[in-house]
Structure formats: C-alpha cells, structure tokens
Amino acid sequence: MKRVPTNVARPENRFVGRASELSTLDEALVESRLVTLIGPPGVGKTRLAKEIAAARAQDLAPRFPAGVWFCDLSTARTEGDTAATVTSAIDAWDPARAGRALLVLDNVETVIDDAARTISGWLSASPALHLLVTSRERLRLEGERLVELAPLEVPRVDEGGKSTDAIELFLDRARGVAPSTALEGAQRRAVDELVRALDGLPLAIELAAARARVLAPTQILEELSRSTALLRASRAVVPRGQRTLDETLAGSWSMLTPAEQRALAACSVFAGSFDVRAAEAVLEIDLDAAGDPASGSVLDLLQALRDRSLLSAVEEPSGERRLVMLASVKAFVAPRLEEEARRRAQRAHADHYLSLIGASPENDARSGRARIALERANLLAARAHALAEGRPRDALRIAIALAVLSSSMSYGWSRELIDEALSRVDRTDGDSLVGWALEARGSLLRFLGQAQQSLAELERARAIAEQSGDSALLARALIGLGNGAANLARWRTAHEALERAITLLGSRADRFFEGRVRTMVAAAYFNEDRLDEAAAHLQAALALQRQEQDRSFEAMSMTSTGVVALSRGAHTDATVALEEALSAHRELGDRHWEAVTIGYKGSLALDRGELDRAKSLLEEAARILGELGVRRAEAIVLGHLGHTATLRGSYDEALTHYRAALAWHRLASPDYEGLVLGAIGALSALRGDIASAEASFGAAEQALAAYSRPSFVVALELGRALVDVASAERAFAARDMEAAAAHEARARGALAAR
Template sequence: MCAGDGMTTDDLTSYVGRAGDETEVRRLLGEARLVTLTGPGGVGKTRLAGRVASSVTRAFPDGVIVAGLAELRDGTLVTRTLADCLGLHDTAARTALDTVLAHLRDRRTLLVLDNCEHLVGWCAELAGVLLRQCPDLVVLATSRCSLGVAGERVMPIAPLAVPPESARTVGDAIAYDAVRLFVDRATEVLPSFRLTEDNAAAVAGLCRQLDGLPLAVELAAARIRALSPGQIADRMSAGLALLTTGARSLPARQRSLRATIEWSHSLCTDAERAAWECCSVFAGAFDLAAAEDVCAARLDGFAVLDAVDGLVDKSVLLRVEGATGVRFRLLEALREFGQERLAAAGTAGSVARRHRDHHARLLAQADAEWFGPRRDEWFGRLSDRHADIRAALSWSLREAGEAVVALRMASSVIEYWLARGAAWEVREWLDRALAVAAEDAPGRATAQARAALCAALHADLEGARQRLELAEAISDEDAVPYVCHARAFVALLAIEPHALENAAEAVRIFGERGEVRKQLHPMFIQAVATAFRGDLAGARRLLDVMLHLCESAKDESYRSMALFGLGTVEIFFGGDLGVGEQAMRDALEIDLRGPDVLSAAYRVDGLAWASARREDWPSAARLFGTAATLWERCGAEPDIAVSLAHRELLAATRGALGEARFEEAFAEGRRRNPHDILAAPACSEPAGTAVLPPLTRRESEIARLVATGLSNREIAVRLVIAQRTAETHVQHILNKLDLANRTQVAIWVNERAEPGSGPA
C-alpha cells in the first residue's frame, strides 16, 4: 500500500486538533532528516503524518511519497513496497534497493514510512541506507517505537486534550479536542445530535475515561444512535475496570484503548463478532465476496452481508469506494484484536487457509480471463488485492505441504506481475516455493521455467540457464512448452542460435493445447528471430497471425506487443519504414491508455529508431530523450529484447549530431509528455495552466483533471505517472483544502474557473 490508515481518500472525515503538533513536526523536519512519530495504536500518528506531508509539499519539489506498511507482513518486501509506491519497475538487472536509490539519490523528497512497528528492523535498515546515500531525502516515520537510527528525532504523540472533572457546561467541554472529536463523529452517525447542557458532563467524563485516544473516542461515538452519552459513559465506567484487569502489563492509555475495543466487541452481535474476527485475516481492503469466503465456516452469505453492514455502522469496518467497487478494511488496532481472538479460539489456521484458497481461486480466475477485454479490469482487481496475495503466498510457504499451492499461484498469471514491474518479486516467490516444495511436487518444472523467464527479464541469463537445466531434469510433459518459451527468450537476448526453433516449438504445443494467450510472446520471439535470419516475409506472416488472434480476442495489451514486433521488423531489419513507424505509433497509443510505462518506453524508443533511419537526427535525439524519461520512471533500462537496435541507432544519432547538439535535443525530449508525440487534440489536455492557491502547480493540474471526472488511474495515464503517485497528490489536495471527496474538489475548481473556460 502507498497510503496508511487515514491517508486514503476513501475514509476522509474532518480533522480535529493537532495544530500545535503539526507545527512541531514541521519544525523537526526542518532540523532533522529522520523524524519518527511514536505513540500507542489509535493515537492518530498516521493522520498527523498525512496532514504534515500535505502541508510541506512546497519544501519538497521532487514529491512526497507515502509508503503504508500496515498491510505488509513480510519484512523482505519493505523495499519492494517502496519501489511500488515510487512507480518503479524491477526489470533492470539490479535489486529493488538499487532501483530505489538510483531514483531518490538526487531528489529533494519527503518519504513517509507509515506503521513501521511490526517491521521496525527492516524499516530501520532501509531508512539508514537511504539517508546515507540520498543527501536530500527526508524521512517521516510513524511507529509505536523508535527506529533507533542515528540522527533520529523522536516525537511522542499524546492523546487529545480532555476536560477536567470540573467541566460541566457546553462551553467548558467544547474547548477540548477530545470532546470536539466526539461531537464531530457523533453528528456523522446521528445528524440530530447536539452537545447540550444536559449531556456535556457525560461527554466530558467519557472522553476522560478514554484518555482522549482518538480511535477510542470514535468507537464510543459510533454508539450514539442506540445509546445516549450518559448511557455510554455509564457502561464504560462500569466495564472499564473489568475489561482492563486482563491487560495490567500494558501502559494505562493502551489499557483504555484495549478496553474500548473489547467493549465494542462485546456489544456486537454473535454474527458481527464472527465477521470481525474472520475478516482480521485480511492484510488490506477486501470486498464482500472475499468476506463471505473467509467467514463461510461460521456464517452463511446473507449473515455475512448483515454482519458487515453492522460493523460499518459501528465504525469497526471502514467502507472504501474504489474503481473496482466497494471494499472494506479494519484499522490496524482492530485487526490485531481480531487476530488475537482467532488465535485464542484456535481457528486462526483454518481462517488463514480459507483466505489463501480465496486468493488462489482469484488468481486462477484471472488467469483464465486475462486474455481479452477484461485484462485491465483484472489488473485493477489484483492490484487492489496485492497485499493479500502476498499474505496468502507467505502463509502457504510457512505451512507444511502448502508450498505446491504457492507454486501454482505464482506461476499462473505471470503477466500481472510483469505489468506491475514486479518480475523480481514473482521470481523470489517462485524460488522460495521451489526451495520448500517436495521434489516431486506437481508444477515444479513449470515454476522453474517461469522463474527462468523472469531471470531473463533481468538480463540474468546465467541464472535463467541454471533454472532451465533444473526444469529439464524433471520429466514433466506439461512443462515442455514453458521451457521452450524461456529457452527461446534467453537465446534471443544473447543473440544465440535456436531462438526461432524453441519459440516455434512453444507456439506449436501451446496451440495444440488451445492456450492461445501462451502462444503470443513465443510468437513475438519467433517473428523477431525470423527477421534476424533475413526472412522479413516470414516475420510479417507471424505478426499478422498474432495481430489477428489479439483482435479476435479484443486484447489490446498483446496487440500492442504484436505492433511493436511489426515496428521492430520493418524499422530495424530494413522493411517498410512508414509501416513500421505507424505500427509503433499505434502501439504507443494503446500503451498510453493504460498504466504500462515500460511498454510505452519501448514504443517511444522504437519511434526514435524510425527517425534515425530517416536521418532526422534532431527528432531521433528528442525521442530518445522522451524514452529515457520513461525508462527512468519505471526504473528500467533499454537493454532487454531490443538492445541491439537501441545501441546502434542511439550511437548513430549521437555521432551525426555531435555531443552538444545531441544533448540539447535529448534534454528537450526528456521534458516532453509522450502524449504530445501522438499530436493529441487540444481538448484532451487539461484546460488552464495557472496555479490554484494554495495548491502547487502539479496539484492544480491534477485538481482540474479530478474536476473533469477522471479517476486516479486515468489521471496517472494522462500525466504518465504512477497511479500511486496520483493517489498521493489527490490526498494532498483533499487535506490541503479540507475537503471530503472528489465531488467537492470539482466544485472548488469550477468555482475558480473563468466564465466559459471549463474547469479552471
């Protein structure tokens, strides 16, 4: 996740208090390069960090990055998660840490590491390396304990101020932040609620009992529809002593929070308690179907719906609106409580198995439906559930005999991992599963071949060959076409013999099995290898077949690959330059409609080859520059699959222009938006360019796009930035303007528009 609790746009509520804390945190960020906000769960560390991050964007011209770690359970993935938040791919021949360092080293950036406490060692190590090697980086962390890194400034976050016992009137009580928070949340639940002289003392007393902990106050306020403030206070007063007796080892404030959570749990129905406990297995947000699956052992489907609705009403579950539908999530403290209840009941393992099985089925369904018009929908669904896919894989590797399921999950929809720029991650999952799976585990040879393909994508040809040898040592007919596919790719990259023969064999066997999608990348390799041998007509025939298969299935992603293949054949191997250039443009148009920056980089590079072939050297240099920006944005390098064309034509362009003219044109290209290459009509560009105070120029641009109705994904595509970066900018806009949703942003922008000019 790239936003922690309270940093998402899905559950925004008004923000109460903390003005002094915000000022102090900003002061510390001006003095130190690592500031850690500490305090018990529920005290508001994440929300405070989000507010501060939104308010200091001008001080960090290269951006504010929020890496939420609450959903992460595997410390080895901390750096990979940060790379995800930066929109970096791991396709280059370097580690995730190398990629992150290369991206941040020369940037003035604020990095927020949110919810570090369960991964504190990993976070401390990462923060230390980043701060040593990135001189302009500043880190703001939230954790229940300090990171222990040299130079760290620790700021304990206290609960909200509560009234003294003498507070009896509305005027006395409302002066305190805890009371204002209670009133604010109670009014959201029951709009007719008012703080009056009759209930002020009860509300003040309740806030004192809860030690001013924001989460505890919010949970209590959620009961206002059924109970008066006096009744809530009476029940809390009677129950706190009993509920805290089992937690004497905890600090007083944590005992109060614990007691509040237990009280909320005890007031839930049996079905709601069962749903709360079962749903605590989720690492991230989940939809109703997932909840029904994991709760099925204790509840039927209709009961799950009612229980989820009740938990939302009681502020136990937060409702999250997203592009893929309504989802739900638990705050971390409530999730931990549910996990404890599961463990105490001895049902944690069975619920975790149901969670794993749900995500194994999800991946299998995605694999079956990936090729075709639903590809983008499946990419969005799996991206939303990535934290839980990781959790399911981790559980499978920890449990004896379950690694075979991890092999199947990681091997299934390989395109998803590649589209995320996570070839290295899926390769690690495969390697870890292979290390613990039985020698005769089904799917072992296929998994080795898939791992070999991922190694080749990192230009680790030796690692790929070693895995292929291991795959071939296993007698498994099912794995043969996967081995041939990977062998062909390795040979193509190494410019070795037999790429064509291996690719053709993979195409043949996958075709006999009716697995059209799995034919396509081998068919691309076969076509390029055929062109290498001088048979342009044969290469064109293969790519025509590939295009026909893609068009019949309405699959745009593989169609882009086929067009790129056609462009490569025509441009680099002496074919029809006009046909090749148009194919590259058509492929780029497809890629710029989606999140695949890496593919767009290849297509722009291909257009640079076309300009070089025409000896339009300034245009070629500009296009190489635009491509370089895209390579950089996804942390990749143009040395996979097309390295020969890239190296030869880049060198020719540099030589023709001379160093000074080349660098000037290259720099101009680096500043260009790739959409401009396609000469998009002016109406597709955001209207207006003026800054909308108090927003920055980039925030103003994104606010205008929000006002036109674009989703975060569409904004990311339009601006060629990571979707996670777009989400962070939208969050900053909402926080800075103190608005609750995108509709209010649209109204705010349109109020500032010139008459007749459209959105601002």
C-alpha cells in the same frame, strides 16, 4: 450589516485542501434540509463541518440569517442528552421558532436512533431549519442527503514529488511544531510513503506530523513500520479538544454487536481491498465456529460495518465494488482477533486465494493479469501464511501466478518469490509444479540478462514436462527456449523451438498461446532483418490475439508493428502504431512494454533528427527498464542513448552509455555486442583516435562474424567509412595520393551500399 448569530469559531490551525468536498457540501445544503456527512473515524468530518459552518456564518448575504450553530454530541447517550446539549449551546432553543438557521450536530453516531427521532421532529416543527450532521453512519430519514467523506488524496508510487492534500497537511502540521521541516530528497520520499501507509487519513497524518518535533520524516516512517504505536498517540501530541485516534476507534468498536466485532476483526486478515466472495469465504468459517444464531448473514454483517464507516468501498474501472479496511482501523481491530480465530481466518483466506488462481499454472495468463494485479496484496499475504504454516507448495503456486506481474513490478522481485518457495519444496522426479516453477524462473532470468542460467532452467522444465506428460508445460518451456535462443542470435534453434511449440499448441487447440508465439516468431525474424516475414507473423498474431481478447500481447504486437515500420523508414505508420500500443500498455499497467515502446518512440525521434526529444524519451525508457531489471532491453536503449549523445557532440556521455550497454550485451545478446563495438569505433574516429577506432572495428567484425545481421554489418561499414575519411585526409596531407584514393574509394563504397 447585522451579524449572523453563531457559536462557531474556526480552529487556529490552517484548513488544508478539501475544495471539492466543500463545494459538494455547500450544494447539498442548498438542495436538502438534512445533510449527513459520513465517513470513517479520523477522516476529518468535524473539521469540514466547522469550516462550512464558519463560512456560512460570515456570508455577506446570509443564507442562514437566524443563526449558524455547532453542537458536539460525542458525550450524548439518550434523546434527552441530545436536546440538553443543543439547549446548552443555543440559549432558549425552540425548533418551532428557529427560523432559517443551520444547526450542525457533530458525532451523532453516539446516539444515532434517538437523534434520528429528535431530528425528524425538529425538521417537522421548523420548515426553514437546515441540519448538517456528522456521523459514521446514516440516519435513514426521508429526505436525508448523504455526503461520504473519503481520506485525502495521496501520491501514487509512480507520482513521486506530486503535491497532494495529504502531503500539504503533513507539511503544514509538521512545520507547526518544527518550523525548519523541509521536504527534499529522502525526506520527501518518506512523506510520500508515510501518507500512503496512513491511507491519507487526516487524523493519522496529524498525529504523525506532531512527531516532527523530535523525528525526521524518515524516522517517523521507520517508527510506523515497526509498530502502530504512533497511531495510538498520547494526549501530549493531540490538539486540545481533539480526541485521539484510539478514542474514536474505541467508540466505534463499542457500538458494534459481538458478531459485528468478530466480523470486523476477521476482516483484518485481508491485505488491500477484497470482494464479497472473499469475505464470505473467511467470515462464514468464523460464523460457523461462533455458533451465534443472531449473527445474520455475511452480507448483513458487511453492510452493517460499511454503514458504520468501518469498511470503505472502492470501485474498480470495471465497475466492480470492493471493500477495504483503513490501516488505522486494522491496527485497532487486528489485536482483538483471538488467536484461534486468527488461524481459522488466515487458513480460509489462503485457501480462497489458492482456489482463485487454480491448481495448475497453465491458465494464469488467460485469467488475466488484471485480476491477479487486483488481488496482488492478498495473494502475497496468502503466500506468506502458507510459508509460515509449512505449505511451500501452496506458496510456490502463488509465486508462479504472481510472475505474470513481473513486467509491472520487477523481474527480480518475481524471481525472489519463486526462489524462496522452491528452496523449501521437496522435489521428486516428474513433479509438474516444480517444472512450472523452473519454466517461470527461466523466463525471468532471461529478462534479467542471465541467458545461460535461463536456458539451463528451461531445459530442466522441458525434461520434467516430457517425463510427466504435461503438454502445456512442454509448450511453455519450448517457447522460453526459443526466445532464449533468439536473444543469443541462434536463429535456427529459435525457429525450431518456436515452430515446435506452435505445432504442440495447435494439437491442443490453444489459439491463445499460439497468438503469443506468433509475436515471438515475428521478433526472431525481425532480429534477422527479415522484415517481410516479421510483418506477416505480426498480422497473424494480431488476428489471433483480437479473436482471443489477449489485450496484453495485442499491445506488444502493435509495438512490434511500429518497430517494423520504423525500420522501413515509414515514420507515419510507426507513429500511429507506437502511440496506440503505448496507450494500451499504460492502461494494462505493463511498465516493461510501456518502456520498450517509449524507447522506440525515442528512436523514431532520433531518426527524425529531434535530438532533445529523443534524449528525453530514451532516458525515461532506460530508467523504467532499469527499475524493472529488464537488462537486454535496457542495454538496447542505452545504445540508442549513446548514438544520440554522439550526434549531440557529447562524446564522453556517449562512451559511458556504450560501455554500459556493452556489459549487458556480452552476457545476453552477443550480436548487439558487435554493433556497440562498432559504435565505439565510430566514436573514436570522430575523436581522431584512428588506432582505437581500428581496434574497435576489428573486435566488432569478429563479434558479428557468427551472426546474420545485415543491418549491423551495414552500420559497421558506415562506421569504418568515418575512419577511411579521416585516413584519406591524413594521407592527402602527407601527399600519399595512392593511400588517400584507396581510403576515399572504400568510404564511398560503404556509403553507396547504405
């Protein structure tokens, strides 16, 4: 078999991943004679092109029998340079006689306009010739097929331990210089964080991995967090024949116009992705200051930077297209932004995101957690800039807006954001913004299990609302006070506060928050074991939430609907509602209520006697709630885990769970304290420790005496029945028939009541 003429040799190190990209590129070469592989510096265009070229050169049934050729144009600057480079790579190059060949032209961006004319001529001269071009921008020729190469997939924060191409590349290159490199425990977590910080950019990952000869992954990550010098590696750690990341970026920078350079540098103030409107807010300030009539519009500049692969595009589930700057590009261009220009850009950036959330926190929930989540990184950057510039009120406003993300991030995280800004604000009587901060802080403290501190902050918020005449703040403070009272089993106080909030919201025609409060009222009724009233309020809440398109609370109401069904023993209805709710919580990114719903699925499994499934679900719920700091919900789940362990015969494990739950319930939900003490008593009875059981039941009765929780009282009586059964057996063994009969009668009575 005749071999295909070629000058292509695969590099010595292993090609990692890119299976779908190889397939896409191969199909493109079948469908088009001119394929341009575009992407940002360091994304791996050259390596992918060499891999596909080497594969085609080794085809058993050659698709390109006239040859597969690779030519590097990185040093070419003119049309003549392009022709000379190809001629030097391919003896007696004549495009008219090229035949069915594949010509790979690498780094065409260095001579883009001249190369386009040359390539157009070659394609016209040779109808069988195919060209694969790598470039940071397109050629803009008729018939050109674009294939855009993105960075490698990296594991998401919630996908710890997942193997992706980025992880595999790091491991392969690290073991090339340090064969003993292992990815376990902290080192594996460090690599996950490292490849995320490097945006999955192959060249950056390879440069980082090359440091494994002297540094462990945790140390590499620490070095990167302190400085981007790791991305500016010397030739000592770069494979022979490969350019450093600095060199590739410097080449791209040099090809930009002054206006494009200023725009790219100004975009470095963004954190994460940003939309065109945000870019206009930042860049128009810079354009006005520069006074360059040749700059063009902001949209023109963004298009130019996107065409040169220095800005990437990401598409949100909504279909919205946003721009993002890779970390390596940002590290290169940020120092090139002059100090005065940086101050202008940062101020414009902060002002834009402040305008996005609005002056009053009243509408934060309505604007949607999805929008605030999308802009989280930029809002955090704007907050940091506001603090640095001595504008704590702006920072506080942003922190309050970010609090809607607490159920996805963590409640402690949100409280710290508010506390830092609030500590710098000069407080005056009737300051509405401070009132909103106290309301948010009070709600956060409730979830964190600090019940009394929560109520104190909410009372301060209510006082400010009444003093300032802010009815929206007053309604929100009443809602917080109602929820706090319900957690402490102060049912009358809870209902009074929540009903007053509903009246106030009705006077404001605020059906959005009325729907939310209906869900909270239902929760209070549920906690009193008034299931019919709870179900009725949930139906009213769902109607309002669907009308107002409040998907977040609609999902919460569905979870509560499932819990009511579970309490009634309607397992099928409970399953349907909980599954629907769980899907919605995950779609919305609400980890708090995702975990709560998973916990109740565990309770459902427990009711059905599926102990292994119950244990798995409850452990997952407890883990997430612990990470978020939702202490009351975590304690409830720990109690269910204790019950599961008891039924499994793992008494020590059960006691550990019960004690952990008890510690939080004593702080945040005293009615549950009695329930858990009763469970500990039942556990003691099962172990034959009747004295300890009696002591626990006595403490449980005392804890429950002040609260109306019929189901908890029944649970306590059933626990006592275990003691009576054990005591009856002992009395019978001692031939004390009267005592045995009394214990047996009390046990039968408890079971009959159940």
